[in-house]
Amino acid sequence: MDSTRVTANLPVTDIEAAKSFYTDFLGFRTEEFNMGWVARFTAPDGVTSVQLVTHDATAPEDSVMSVHTDDVDGAYAEAQRRGxxxxxxxxxxxxxxxxxxxxxxxxxxxxxxxxRS
Structure with a gap:
């Protein structure tokens, strides 16, 4: 699998309560999205980002990081092949x-x- 980006997924109890710490203090200025249960904040370099997660909306467990790839189907097949x-x-x-x-x-x-493209 070729990873194109990695984002830390930090557990928080309240995104809005944590937001100013990450934006004002740590400098993650841009809120790329906020779905209520997950929000991504990006630094001015446009590359460095962090996701704040209260709980995952559809998965049974929360993840510690997101690894982005252009071939998620191939990565899934490889994960299965490796058991x-x-x-x-x-x-x-x-x-x-x-x-x-x-x-x-x-x-x-x-x-x-x-x-998705």
């Missing part, structure tokens, strides 16, 4: 991404995501 534990199956979500969750050998849940 990795799939936590959330390959799904096309209503908000415009195709993704699955996989557990790493230490127990971390990773969101592998591709954006």
């Amino acid at each position: 990795l534990q799939i936590v959330h199956p390959l799904t096309t979500e209503t908000w415009g991404v195709r993704r699955f969750f996989v557990r790493d050998p230490c127990g971390n849940v990773i969101n592998v995501v591709g954006h």
